[in-house]
Amino acid sequence: MILIVGGEASGKRTYAEGLGYSRKQMADAVLNDCPVLFHLERLVAENWEHAEELLEPLLKKEVVICNEVGSGVIPANRPDRKAREATGRLCILLAREADSVVRMVCGIPMVLK
Amino acid sequence: MMILLTGGSACGKSSYGERLCASQPGPRYYIASMKPYGIDGAEKVARHRRLRQGKGFETIERYTDLASLILPEKGCALLECICNLTANEMFDEEGNIDDPYDRVLSGVQALRKQCDTLVVITNEVGAEDGSAYDEGTREYMRILGAINLALAREADTVLELVCGIPIVRKGDLPKL
Numbered sequence: 001m002i003l004i005v006g007g008e009a010s011g012k013r014t015y016a017e018g019l020g021y022s023r024k025q026m027a028d029a030v031l032n033d034c035p036v037l038f039h040l041e042r043l044v045a046e047n048w049e050h051a052e053e054l055l056e057p058l059l060k061k062e063v064v065i066c067n068e069v070g071s072g073v074i075p076a077n078r079p080d081r082k083a084r085e086a087t088g089r090l091c092i093l094l095a096r097e098a099d100s101v102v103r104m105v106c107g108i109p110m111v112l113k
Numbered sequence: 114m115m116i117l118l119t120g121g122s123a124c125g126k127s128s129y130g131e132r133l134c135a136s137q138p139g140p141r142y143y144i145a146s147m148k149p150y151g152i153d154g155a156e157k158v159a160r161h162r163r164l165r166q167g168k169g170f171e172t173i174e175r176y177t178d179l180a181s182l183i184l185p186e187k188g189c190a191l192l193e194c195i196c197n198l199t200a201n202e203m204f205d206e207e208g209n210i211d212d213p214y215d216r217v218l219s220g221v222q223a224l225r226k227q228c229d230t231l232v233v234i235t236n237e238v239g240a241e242d243g244s245a246y247d248e249g250t251r252e253y254m255r256i257l258g259a260i261n262l263a264l265a266r267e268a269d270t271v272l273e274l275v276c277g278i279p280i281v282r283k284g285d286l287p288k289l
Contacts, residue, residue, distance in 0.1 A: 005276060007240065068275075070121025072241030073250060078153060088123025095276035103275055112278045 001058070003094050004065045006104030012065045013038055015102065015109055021063060031057050040066035044087045048079070051086035055093050066091055068103075115231045116287065117268040119261065122236065125277035128164055130191050130232045135168050136289055137230045140188035143170040144179075144224070146198040161193070176201045179220025184227045192224060195235035195264065199257050210249055217260050222267075233268070235261050 002019070004012045013026060016036055027034035029042035037043070037058065044051045058064050070088045075081045095101045101113035116133060118126045134141050143165060149158045165172075170191070175182055179198065184190065192198075195217065202213030225231045236257070243254050265271045270284030279286060 003276065068121060068240070070123055071237035071239070072121075073238050073243070073246060073254065074122065081153065085123045088121065088125075092123070092125050092277035095278060101276055101278060110280075112275060112280065 001061055001094070001098050002063045002100045002102065003091070003098040004063060004102045004104065005068050005091060007068055007071075010104040011107035011109075012067075012104050014107065015104055016063050016065060019063065026065075035062040036065065037061050037063070038065035040064055040090070041069050041083075041087045044090060045079075045083040048083040048086040051090045052093070054090060055097075058090075058094060059097055064094060064098075066094075114229065114270075115225055115233065115268045116270045116272065116284075117261075117264050118232065118234045118272050118274060119237055119265075119282075120274035121240070124274040126234050126236075126274050127161060127193060129272075129274055129277070129279060130193065130234050131165060131168055131170075132289055133232050133287055134170070134189045134191045134230070136287075137189040139169055140186050141168070141170045142184055142188060142190040143172045144182070144190055144192045145172060145174050146176055146179075146192070146194060146201065148176050148197070148201065178216070180216065180223045182220070182224060184224075187227060187229060189230040189232070190224060190228045191232045191234070192221070193234045195221075195233060195260060196238065196257060199260060200253065203253060203256065204249065210252065212256060214256055214260060214263075218263055221264065225267075233264060235264065237273075 006012050021036050025034050026036040026038050029039040069084050103110045103112055118130050120126050149155050199213055199217055202216050239254050239258050243251050271282040272279040273282050
């Protein structure tokens with residue numbers, strides 16, 4: 001599994017296309033048969049209390065794409081705050097198991113693992 | 114030796130900082146700057162306590178005025194975190210706002226003199242459009258940014274944590 005993280009519109013899906021995946025193979029915040037999942041942060045936000053249950057199905061994906069959501073001001077309301085935390089923690093677990101971790105900045109990939 | 118750890122929320126700064134300190138000779142001090150407000154605060158404190166358990170840290174709670182803190186002995190300290198310390202020094206209960214830049218930096222300098230190794234944790238809060246926030250919050254983002262710049266200048270090593278993985282921004286990756 002390859003984990004791709006980065007800010008909004010930083011080139012994450014374009015990078016995945018470069019790996020050979022079409023947009024049709026990319027699922028938007030939903031677990032289905034597609035080899036690529038993007039907007040992981042939205043999937044987590046739907047059910048942040050059980051974010052860790054996503055780990056196992058996500059590890060079966062070929063590519064997981066997540067927006068980095070932790071580097072702004074801490075949100076004032078609890079669900080937003082908890083979802084943001086859960087996204088970060090889940091990404092740490094995914095990164096630990098991933099074959100490769102890539103972070104996008106201005107469309108430029110930085111290989112972290 | 115001063116090591117600055119930065120990154121967003123929940124990127125693995127605390128556990129990396131604890132591992133760094135655990136690799137150093139003691140005594141080890143954990144300087145907690147977060148006032149545990151509400152249920153979130155209590156959860157966070159409980160989580161950090163659990164993570165630190167068995168790693169030989171003496172916890173010192175210090176919400177403001179770091180400059181006058183005297184450590185019992187010279188050793189290794191983990192200061193967590195600059196974002197809370199800055200907020201505590203900046204806003205009072207009546208809603209007054211004061212520039213805490215000098216107090217935060219002099220506090221870190223005073224602590225550093227008492228440590229063989231000082232690990233400082235801060236937070237990235239500026240990676241978004243801040244225009245929707247009130248003036249106090251925008252001022253906080255500016256001041257915390259300025260403090261982070263100054264701390265990075267003074268630090269021997271600066272690491273950014275992303276998904277638990279350290280990226281070297283200054284100096285060398287510490288051996289763990």
